[in-house]
Amino acid sequence: AQKVTQAQTEISVVEKEDVTLDCVYETRDTTYYLFWYKQPPSGELVFLIRRNSFDEQNEISGRYSWNFQKSTSSFNFTITASQVVDSAVYFCALSEARDSSYKLIFGSGTRLLVRP
Amino acid sequence: DAGVTQSPTHLIKTRGQQVTLRCSPKSGHDTVSWYQQALGQGPQFIFQYYEEEERQRGNFPDRFSGHQFPNYSSELNVNALLLGDSALYLCASSLGTAMNTEAFFGQGTRLTVV
Numbered sequence: 001a002q003k004v005t006q007a008q009t010e011i012s013v014v015e016k017e018d019v020t021l022d023c024v025y026e027t028r029d030t031t032y033y034l035f036w037y038k039q040p041p042s043g044e045l046v047f048l049i050r051r052n053s054f055d056e057q058n059e060i061s062g063r064y065s066w067n068f069q070k071s072t073s074s075f076n077f078t079i080t081a082s083q084v085v086d087s088a089v090y091f092c093a094l095s096e097a098r099d100s101s102y103k104l105i106f107g108s109g110t111r112l113l114v115r116p
Numbered sequence: 117d118a119g120v121t122q123s124p125t126h127l128i129k130t131r132g133q134q135v136t137l138r139c140s141p142k143s144g145h146d147t148v149s150w151y152q153q154a155l156g157q158g159p160q161f162i163f164q165y166y167e168e169e170e171r172q173r174g175n176f177p178d179r180f181s182g183h184q185f186p187n188y189s190s191e192l193n194v195n196a197l198l199l200g201d202s203a204l205y206l207c208a209s210s211l212g213t214a215m216n217t218e219a220f221f222g223q224g225t226r227l228t229v230v
Contacts, residue, residue, distance in 0.1 A: 004158075033216050043204055045159070045221035052216060091158055095215040101171035102215035103149065104208075106158030 002027050002096045006107035013082055014115050021077040021110045023092030029053075033095040034068065034075045035104065040088045048090075051075065082114045118143060120209050120222035128228045129197050137192040137225045141209030148190040149219065150182060153204040165190050166213050194227075202229045 003026040013019045025034065036048040049059065051068050059066045063080045079086055089111045093104040121140045129135050141148050147166045151159035161174035165184035179195045188209075194201055204226050208219040 006158075031215075037221075042223055043206075043226075044223040045206065045208075047218055047220070050216065050218060093158075097215040098172055101164055101166065101213045102217075103161040103164060103172055103174065104151075104159070104219065105161070106151075108156075108158045 002029075002094055002105045004092050004094050004105055004107035006092055006110050008110045009108075010111040010113070012113045012115065015084055016081050018078060018080050019082050019112065019114075021079075021090050021092075021112070023075045023077065023107060025073050025075065025092070025094045027073075027094060027096070029096070031097075035093040035095070036066065036075075036077050037091045037093060037106075038088045039091060039109070045091065048077075079112075082112075084114050084116055087112055087114045120207055120220050122205075122207050122222040122225050124225060125223065126226045126228075128230060131197055131199060131229055133197050134193065134195045135197060135227060137194075137205050137207075137227070139190045139192070139207030139209075139222060141188050141190070141207075142220045145209035145211050145220070146188050147210045147213055147217075148184060148188065149208045149210070150190070150192050151206040151208065152176070153206055153224070155203070159206055162192070164213065171213060197229045199229050202227060 005024045037045040089109045093106045149164040150162040153159040163173045168184045184190045204224040206224045207222045210217040210219045
């Protein structure tokens with residue numbers, strides 16, 4: 001069965017520290033997509049990145065970077081020089097396609113608190 | 117360009133009642149998916165609508181039903197409410213049903229069942 005595990009329930013760091021959020025997934029599909037979303041207190045899920053199963057290149061976007069390793073079924077997210085505005089719940093998600101439709105399977109999320 | 121809008125933002129209902137939640141997709145999007153997010157948990161997929169038909173359904177009882185209108189907006193109906201239905205209900209819209217399409221989420225409807 002498809003599954004996403006985010007073992008870190010909550011992480012607390014001091015501003016300007018680097019922090020890595022872990023994500024491990026399980027799937028039998030050979031083609032799939034992985035996502036990261038940010039959920040601020042307002043509740044809306046904000047899209048951060050999408051990565052397909054055939055592209056293992058790491059990606060960097062400003063202070064954000066992602067490390068995708070199929071060998072360990074992991075898709076970890078690193079924030080460099082964290083800021084208070086990064087405080088939120090972060091979700092890793094896996095797409096599952098069935099009959100030309102798809103759904104997102106989310107992990108349980110990691111709450112990040114960045115202290116000034 | 118308006119994003120995904122949901123109404124109402126908050127709702128309090130009594131056990132056994134019925135509730136209807138509404139979602140307007142992002143302009144240009146034709147697919148709507150609904151998710152339930154219990155407190156402290158990740159969102160759980162309820163169902164997806166495309167071309168006014170339910171295309172895929174998650175592990176939710178028949179008390180959960182939906183509809184998509186010709187203008188692509190959607191409703192989620194929950195009958196015979198239980199205390200356990202208390203959650204944040206999120207609507208996501210996308211263009212098409214391909215798995216690589218980006219889903220845009222609304223701010224959700226916070227449902228409290230008492």
